[in-house]
Amino acid sequence: MLGSSVGRGEASGVALGGKVLDLYAALSVEQKVSFFRILARDFGPNQQRLRQCVGSAYDRDGSPAGLRALLAAVEPPRQELFRRLNLAPGGTRALVAMREDLIRLGENDSRSRRLSNTTRSPVYTPGSNRASL
Secondary structure, three states: OOOOOOOOHHHHHHHHHHHHHHHHHOOOHHHHHHHHHHHHHHOOOOHHHHHHHHHOHHHHHOOHHHHHHHHHHHOOHHHHHHHHHHHOOOHHHHHHHHHHHHHHHHOOOHHHHOOHHHHHOOOOOOOOOOOOO
16 A cells, blocks of 8 residues: 555545545454554654755756755655555545544654654645545
């Protein structure tokens, strides 16, 4: 789901997003905590790529290409997941509930708190008129 949507099409991505939301809704409290920890640990920005971007093209000349590379490196893969989930029927409502779970379940868990900024970020994508969380 987090990979390229080439070959899948937007409709199948939206359908898959709906399935993910249905599966999330059926998780136990412990499974939701695990889900948040996995998102925080495995779907954050690629630190090596981020350091390379900061220490290379953008640092040297501030070029538009260097800036694009830096912006791509900064955005965590989980952000694309949240965008796709938001496109599913009832997605915005489900993501708001997911954020409430994150706040409630992750308040004492530093690993889960890393998600806070991602779930607060806009899930708006160009070409859609979806709301932000």
